[in-house]
Amino acid sequence: MDRVYLDYNASTPIDERVTEAMRPYWMEHYGNPSTTHWAATPAKQAVEKARTQIANLLQCDPAEVIFTSGGSEANNHALKGVFYALQHKGKHIITSAIEHPAIIQPCKFLERLGAEVTYVGVDEYGRVSPEEIEAAITDKTILISVMHANNEVGTLQPIAQIAEIAKKYGVLLHSDAAQSVGKVPTRVNELGVDLLSIAGHKLYAPKGVGALYIRKGTPIETFIHGAGHEDGRRAGTENVILAVGLGKACELAGEELEHSKVEELRDYFWHRLQEEFGPAIRLNGHLLERLPNTLNVSFMGRLGSDILTFIPGLAASTGSACHSGKVQLSSVLQAMGTTEEEGQGTIRFSLGRYTTKEELEQAIGWLVGTIN
DSSP states (O other): OOOEEOBTTTOOOOOHHHHHHHTHHHHTOOSOTTSOSTTTHHHHHHHHHHHHHHHHHHTSOGGGEEEESSHHHHHHHHHHHHHHHHTTTOOEEEEETTOOHHHHHHHHHHHHTTOEEEEEOBOTTSOBOHHHHHHHOOTTEEEEEOOSBOTTTOBBOOHHHHHHHHHHHTOEEEEEOTTTBTTBOOOHHHHTOSEEEEEGGGTTSOTTOEEEEEOTTOOOOOSSOSSOHHHHTSOSOOOHHHHHHHHHHHHHHHHHGGGOOHHHHHHHHHHHHHHHHGGGEEEESOSSSBOTTEEEEEETTSOHHHHHHTOTTEEOEESEEEETTEEEEOHHHHHTTOOHHHHTTEEEEEOOTTOOHHHHHHHHHHHHHHHO
C-alpha cells in the first residue's frame, strides 16, 4: 500500500452507484428539461427525482430545493440574495469568525455595498456561543449565517439554539452545511434554518454541483437572472447529469447515515495516535460535538507541512503554512486561540466511506517513522 487518502473533507471520490445513476444522461437522455416534447420528458423527470431525493434527506418540500454549481454558489446566493431582498429593512449580518471563505468573502463584498457584518468569535473548541449571537442582534439585523460543522476541526455548531434566537427576533438564519450533509442529520425543521447550503463533492457526488434549501416564504433575490429556470430563482438550463448525481448521493447518504462505521474508525485512529505519541499529540476541536469522520490533531514541536512533505503517499491537510520561515496559522485555529507552538504541527485527517483499518495502520506506520 503506497497511498492512503484521509482528506475526505476536501473532497470525496464519486460513489460507483452515483456514476451508474448518471450514466444514461450522458448519451441517451439529452433533451432540455425546460421544454415539453418527448426528448425533454426523461430529463425533466430526472431533475425532479433528484430534487425529491435531496428534499427527502433534508426532510423538506422538493419545491424548497434549487440546484446550484456547488456550495460556494449556494452560500453566495443565500447571503447576497437576502441582502438584496431585505436591505430596505436593515443591512446588518451576523456570522462567525471560523466560516469558510465562501461565507467570509461574500460578507466582505457586501460590506463594500453598505452592509454591516459582525464576526462573532468562538471558544477554544471552535464553538459559537448562542448568547454572543443574541447579543450581536440589532434592529437592523436581517440575517445570521453560521456553518453547521467546521471544515477544519469538525466542531458542530448549536444551530437549533441559534435558530430559536433568530426566530425570537424575526431574523433569517442560514447555515453552510457543506461538511455536515451526509455525515450527521441535517433535517431543516429540526435545525430551524431558513436557508441551508449543500456541496455535492463532499458527499460522493461530482464536483460542480450543489443545492440551496430555501424555506417557503423566505424573501430572497434571484442570484442568476435570465429565463425562469428553478421556479424563477436560478436562471440557466439545469445540468441534468450532475443533478442526478447529487440526488443519488443524497439518497445513499440517507440510507447509510445511521449505519456508518467511520466514527468507530476515527476513534480507533485517535487511540492509536495516542498510543504512539502520548503527550506529544493534542486534539483540536470539540471532544463530543464534532463530525464523526474528522480528526484534527497537533504534533507538538513539529511542522504539519513538513510531516506531510516527508510522507508523499498520505493525503491529508495541514492547519498552518510556513512562508519565509514564519508559521501562519489558519483563521480557524487563530479564532480558537491556538498558539503558534500548538498550531504549527496541525494536521487534519478526515475519513470516509472507503477508509479501512489497514489504511489507518499504514498511516500510523508512516507517521511514526517520520516523526520519531
